[in-house]
Amino acid sequence: MKKILFALALATSFSAQAVEYTQVQPDKSAIHFTYKQMGVAVDGQFRKFTSQLNFDPAKPSAAKATFEVELASVDTGAPEGDQEVAGKPWFNTRAFPIAKFVSGTVKPLGGNKVEVAGQLTIKGKTQDVVVPATFTPQGNSGVFDGSFTIRRADFSIGEGSWAKFDIVANDVLIKFRITANSK
């Protein structure tokens, strides 16, 4: 009896370890952002992005993530703004249609938290970013939530007459929620 229980425990712990979240569910995933315009916080989002994810809760430091965001799918919160930010001073989507994030080292912070160091490339410029994320298992899927702040000037987003920060602030908060199923 003891032996059977032990074998069962082993089997379940083994299967728990083998859970790896890889199938990103686009309809349950979103990338939002918040920017400030003369002190007023305005929300926007990117409607289209693709991602690859490998996350095993038992081996968080082996996790990998790649995101490719279609910049032309931006929703700035105002139709006039969507057209404007596609243009040269902002994203210049014709020359740089995609923003890319590639994860590097992943540090488990205990509990359901991890810290993902990675490289973010927008408009031909690459910056190191650190992205904290929390992981919540939900049935056979996992939900990853997180947010981090970038400075638009680091990526030359908003050049020329927009370059000063008195109208549109430098800091942009990026918030994401990614849902991925295990295979």
Add this chain to the structure above:
Amino acid sequence: MSYTKTAKALHWLMAALLFGLLGIGFYMHDLPLSPEKLQLYSWHKWAGVTAFLLVAFRLFWRLAHRPPALPASMPKRMQFAAHAGHLLLYVLMIAIPLSGWLMSSAKGFQTVYFGVLPIPDMLDKNKEIGDLLALVHKSLNLLFVAVLAGHIGAALKHHFIDKDDILTRMLPKH
């Protein structure tokens, strides 16, 4: 008989502010998106909220201090028209900033007074309602311009044709 100093001050302060608001409002609306446009929008909203606060105080003052009576020489229906016109001006001075504030909420741009004091949103973001309120704001303003033209025309008629003291009794040194 004349108006109180406060009533006169409020009248001319608001006249200047409202002409500025009308001018900036119609002008900014047609500008292509630029930092200047966003700046004008913010200034317009701040000035609009200020106008609302001023008109609230002015209404309060008006209820506590009866204005001087209209000249007895004025026919009854003219007196009625004058009162109705003034009432309409008050209604519009309240309704226009309220519609502007609600429109901003519905369009997803909260009003933050002078960039520091957030004014709560009463409506959630909704494109259709936002567009509708923009039309309401614009229509009320067009009506306001028409009523103002009547208001100014009437004041000038009193001064130059009727030669009574209706215009001068609102002037500072009367």
